[in-house]
Amino acid sequence: MSSLFDRLGRVFIRFFEQTGLWFGMLWKTIRWTFRPPFEGREWLRQMVRVGFDSIPVVFLTAMFTGMVLALQTFIGFQRVHAENFVGSVVALAMLRELSPVLVGLMVTGRVGSSIAAEIGTMRVTEQLDALQALATEPVQYLFVPRVIAGILMLPLLVLLGDALGIYGGYLVGVKLMQANPVIYEQNTFQFLHLNDLWSGLIKASFFGLILTLTGCVRGYYTTGGAEGVGRATTNAVVSASLIILLTDFFLTKVLF
Amino acid sequence: MAQEDPAISLQHVHKSFNGRVVLHDMSIDIAQGESVVIVGGSGTGKSVTLKHIIGLLQPDSGHVFVEGQDLCCMKSVEMNRFRRRFGMAFQEGALFDSMSVFENIAFPLRRHTEMTEDQIKLRVRQCLDQVHLEGVEGKRPSELSGGMRRRVGFARAISLQPAILLFDEPTTGLDPVISDVVADLILEMDSKLNVTTVTITHDMKVAFKIADRVAMLYKGQIIESGTPFEFQQSSNPIVQQFIEGRAEGPLTEGD
Numbered sequence: 001m002s003s004l005f006d007r008l009g010r011v012f013i014r015f016f017e018q019t020g021l022w023f024g025m026l027w028k029t030i031r032w033t034f035r036p037p038f039e040g041r042e043w044l045r046q047m048v049r050v051g052f053d054s055i056p057v058v059f060l061t062a063m064f065t066g067m068v069l070a071l072q073t074f075i076g077f078q079r080v081h082a083e084n085f086v087g088s089v090v091a092l093a094m095l096r097e098l099s100p101v102l103v104g105l106m107v108t109g110r111v112g113s114s115i116a117a118e119i120g121t122m123r124v125t126e127q128l129d130a131l132q133a134l135a136t137e138p139v140q141y142l143f144v145p146r147v148i149a150g151i152l153m154l155p156l157l158v159l160l161g162d163a164l165g166i167y168g169g170y171l172v173g174v175k176l177m178q179a180n181p182v183i184y185e186q187n188t189f190q191f192l193h194l195n196d197l198w199s200g201l202i203k204a205s206f207f208g209l210i211l212t213l214t215g216c217v218r219g220y221y222t223t224g225g226a227e228g229v230g231r232a233t234t235n236a237v238v239s240a241s242l243i244i245l246l247t248d249f250f251l252t253k254v255l256f
Numbered sequence: 257m258a259q260e261d262p263a264i265s266l267q268h269v270h271k272s273f274n275g276r277v278v279l280h281d282m283s284i285d286i287a288q289g290e291s292v293v294i295v296g297g298s299g300t301g302k303s304v305t306l307k308h309i310i311g312l313l314q315p316d317s318g319h320v321f322v323e324g325q326d327l328c329c330m331k332s333v334e335m336n337r338f339r340r341r342f343g344m345a346f347q348e349g350a351l352f353d354s355m356s357v358f359e360n361i362a363f364p365l366r367r368h369t370e371m372t373e374d375q376i377k378l379r380v381r382q383c384l385d386q387v388h389l390e391g392v393e394g395k396r397p398s399e400l401s402g403g404m405r406r407r408v409g410f411a412r413a414i415s416l417q418p419a420i421l422l423f424d425e426p427t428t429g430l431d432p433v434i435s436d437v438v439a440d441l442i443l444e445m446d447s448k449l450n451v452t453t454v455t456i457t458h459d460m461k462v463a464f465k466i467a468d469r470v471a472m473l474y475k476g477q478i479i480e481s482g483t484p485f486e487f488q489q490s491s492n493p494i495v496q497q498f499i500e501g502r503a504e505g506p507l508t509e510g511d
Binding site: 035037122125126127129130131132133134135136137 | 351413
């Protein structure tokens with residue numbers, strides 16, 4: 001009985017430890033963001049890595065999500081003769097929810113994992129110690145450019161995802177299901193508020209912060225050689241994905 | 257004492273990790289310009305000692321003074337400024353593998369000096385000359401042999417013209433000939449650059465070759481310290497066992 005409590009207690013302690021660590025590192029990252037020297041080149045490099053290099057993944061994810069969403073809604077809405085509103089549903093769902101979350105999760109898999117592996121490898125090969133020995137704060141040199149890139153690039157990727165998702169829905173609705181293109185287009189934009197767009201983009205920024213910082217923190221605290229790097233990578237993806245899904249709910253609640 | 261402050265002074269340093277005591281009341285003074293080699297078995301806290309000197313680790317209790325300044329009271333910004341006085345060469349080189357050799361050596365110059373690109377090129381060239389390497393600037397660390405990687409690590413460590421050089425196991429994993437080359441190199445850098453050096457190793461041949469003073473770390477404390485000659489004459493059976501590399505003796509008893 002006591003061993004059960006023991007284990008439960010340890011899980012709780014670990015959870016709070018990790019949470020504390022994460023926010024501690026967030027605070028440190030914020031402080032180091034505003035201290036010179038500013039790593040302009042490094043910032044740019046990371047933006048390309050997080051943003052530009054993720055375009056193919058975002059392209060496929062958003063396009064097919066929009067397409068399948070149109071297909072599914074069409075089938076359902078046909079039963080109640082509401083086919084005309086497929087466009088509205090696709091646009092609303094993509095902008096408010098699907099594009100931010102799916103792009104967030106896909107980029108976590110692509111970028112969050114590679115950040116954790118990269119920094120984790122630097123840890124186990126003493127490159128992080130070497131950075132410090134060369135009078136360079138790893139948080140400033142490694143964390144800040146990545147986190148900034150995440151915060152700035154994710155909204156842009158989500159914007160792209162929004163457009164592609166809506167376009168994918170249009171293709172299926174008009175070309176496959178023979179909907180009237182004019183009505184479909186009208187309905188797509190008629191019921192949209194600017195809010196829908198904003199809330200998605202704000203979410204995206206938060207997700208960008210979460211996935212990059214989690215990758216950095218997991219990598220930074222890697223222990224135990226190659227196996228440790230593997231563990232850090234997995235952990236980064238799993239915990240960032242979970243945090244993204246949890247935050248998504250609360251952000252939606254707060255943002256309307 | 258009327259003498260000048262020691263360059264490095266560890267005073268009653270305690271350090272433990274997860275309840276395992278690594279340094280236990282460890283004290284050592286290292287004078288300006290001195291070349292000290294700290295020897296000891298694996299896991300006796302040699303690397304931990306070195307990391308205390310450069311402030312990568314903080315003692316649980318006790319003090320680390322470098323050039324009269326207590327490292328424990330420094331803020332991270334101050335600490336970073338202070339670290340420019342150090343050069344540290346890591347065990348496997350710890351070169352940044354996302355950069356070329358040139359960029360590795362130029363890294364501290366670009367960050368911490370106002371040098372122009374031409375001056376940086378010149379300085380990198382000088383540093384590589386110092387470690388007798390040429391034509392490797394464009395290579396990636398992964399394309400270099402173990403000995404070369406270490407030498408590039410040395411070059412990077414001296415690029416900011418530090419007052420204190422630290423070597424972490426400079427010859428571990430190298431063949432005897434290359435080990436000797438590396439030891440010669442350390443000697444040469446020591447005399448040419450006029451710096452204080454601290455080297456940790458378990459290679460006694462290297463230790464006797466480069467040291468002004470050899471100190472032995474055992475169970476978290478310095479148990480013997482003296483010139484290479486004195487050290488060899490030590491009556492401490494632990495030291496004798498270590499020098500001779502015997503499997504039987506007080507060092508291995510009770511393990």
